[in-house]
Amino acid sequence: MEELTAEVIETEDKEALIDEIMTRYGQEILQLVYSYVKNKGLAEDLTQDIFIKCYKSLHTYSGKSKLRTWLWRIAINHCKDYLKSWYNRNVVMTNEEPANSQTKKEMVEQVVIQKEEDDELIGAILMLPIKYREVIYLFYYEELPIKEIAVLTDTGDNTVKTRLKRAKELLKERLEA
Template identity: 35%
Template sequence: MESLLIQDNHLEQTNIFEQMVKEHGKSIYIYVLSLVKHKELAEDLYQEVLISAYLSFPTFEDCKKIKSWLYKIAINKCRDYWRKEKTSKKFWEESIYTYARDTSVSLEPEETLISQCDKEEMIGTLEELAPIYKEPLLLFYYHNQTLVEISDHTNTPLSTVKTRMKRAKEQLKPKVISKKMISM
């Protein structure tokens, strides 16, 4: 009798996990691909993310934070890879706009300027920012994460995430405006 209950519980968890992968798998893969910029490596790391998530799933409790949890596993797997390969610099050499150029709709002037810049200009401009400012911008605008999700994902207090976003926008605004003036 006990073994039947264990089997039913395992089957239920497997079904929930499969549904979770169907719902969030593509966005997690795209996120990993945007970080590492190599399809084969992204596929390998994505598989590692799924394996880690599957093994940890029985102990996961807060279903409302499942997407953040998966993103956190994904970034940790990428960081592990970079540490191992000593190529962590590549994290910020990514093409941010390759798949998400038109995903943000905003009313704020800074955000409008950001969305109007072409790919090369924005990549160059973002390269001028410190990594602590690039990461929240990337997650917010191009991976559609909320500030709370970014806070969870990066293990950073919410107030710090807000401050970094504000400072990043303040730093980007004059750079983007000056580049727009030059290209006119």
């Protein structure tokens, strides 16, 4: 990881470096973007845009933060910009809903029940407002510490803690209903 950070600062071969970054962080960024836009095809497009931005901005990376943090900051800002954009507000997305994988008939009842509970939880998380959804995703799915989440979301530690608490309360209400 530290080797890649030093490489970013010193490299001349941007293509090889961006390949390494995409290989290492591509899936994480895609999942993060999906948590914002709730649309697989759109998430893939925005992820591609994010890596293009990363490629064009490699020269601005100073090494003061982890490469992952820098990349996630770009991704979060890009998602927020998209959600605020005219295009997103005025174009109705059709024919794309989150895909729910179907369980096979041979699966035991417990696996089916667990899958339904997981889907219900994911659905409830995706229904949360973005400010709560992002902290839940970063804390529980990416297992990031509060301080790093605060840096990524450009908020204070206490704000992150408050949002986590409120998000859990909202999830509890929705799942008990």
